[in-house]
Amino acid sequence: MKEKINTILFDLDGTLLPIYQDEFIKSYFSRLAARILPMGFEKDAFVKAIMAGMEAMIDNDGTRTNAEAFWEIFERLLNVDREQLMDMFLDFYKNEFDEVKEIVTERISRREMIDNLRERGYTLVLATNPMFPIEAVATRLAWIQLSPEDFSLVTTFDNCRYCKPSVEYFQDILSKLNKKAEECIMIGNNTLEDMICEKIGIKAGLVTNNLENKNNYDINQFAHGTIEEVLKALL
Template sequence: MEKITTVLFDLDGTLLPMDQDLFVKSYFGKLAEKMAPRGYDPDGLIKAVWGGTAAMVQNSGKSTNEEVFWNFFSGIYGEKALRDIPVFQEFYEVEFQEARQVCGFNPLAAQAVALCRELGLRRILATNPLFPSIATESRMRWAGVSPEDFEYYTTYENSVHCKPNPDYYRDILAHCGLRAEECLMVGNDVSEDMVTETLGMKVFLLTDCLINKEGKDLSGYPQGNFEDLMTFIQKLR
């Protein structure tokens, strides 16, 4: 069995415990409140953000996710949307931070990342790159880890694909000079994270905030909580 050199961690629902529906409701509610005085109808705004998100998920790789999102969004709202980018940026710096209140916290998340560091393993944050870096870095801190804990983390600025597209993971491998066989992917979403197995990565399904939208059989996956994960990682060494 090939030696593992690198662990990829998902963020939302993995390092950062959350009920995804509750988080999205809080996030969108705060965004709509922020942008209403700028002339954005709440329902229309949320529909446009979902549309931009879908466009990023379908990204063919020719543009960054950031470019794809704003192309879609400005297609609805015109130049006004591009002029308001600083206001959206301010939202992530200020109001978005309140969404932390609907997220959980598990100190074992940071311990698992620290264990990887102690074992000399490379660490990558493979979070679906639908957010700007400021929002991704904030959510890391909410989870008790920091950008410095990872050699690379994906954001909408630096990515041209999204989960569950295997090309998203291929991009990470290419960027970091890795082969799939030397990597372990840790995530809570069966469809989005366990797809790495098809590339040859080892996987661990974190079940604290399990998402299995397609109702797949989970019996074949190494799985459990953070204690189980840390035991699993030590055995891989």
């Protein structure tokens, strides 16, 4: 018997939020550097530590949270204690980080769409790559008139032990929600990071407005189009 779809996983950057990853990273890094370098850090060392911390999260094998993976290498490379910087980071994500919205060329609201899906009884997951704390996710969601409370689960670097494109990331979501793969669909814009969920049986739809397809996948193998078109095709 075929399971009925009752759960929708949404990617954030490039899917719900219309941005390109490279532009986002550039704007984010420049603002974070402007905040942290006056504290006495050297720019090249700081950038190297941030990049290494991100790599550590992507390569995380599930033995620790992504936050722990990040801070372990960030502390070592900058010779700093995380306690000295944690409050600064959280304050940054609540304040200066909001300026990154300058890269969002299309001012849109996802409020009506999300409210409609919730009213129809779907469990909604914000399956954003868990490399940020909840404060950074909340700031980005506000740009599209949403908040973390709109989702049953938001993946962050504090509550996850894997990153995309690891299939374990998606298995962990299923475990947290006590869902079967056949009950879920994943909506994303990245042919590798998001569509890989199909390897464990989660049907995927590809949003092409801000398509990221560095591996040159044949997108015709997936339901694809605008976010509205993808939802209509899969639900």
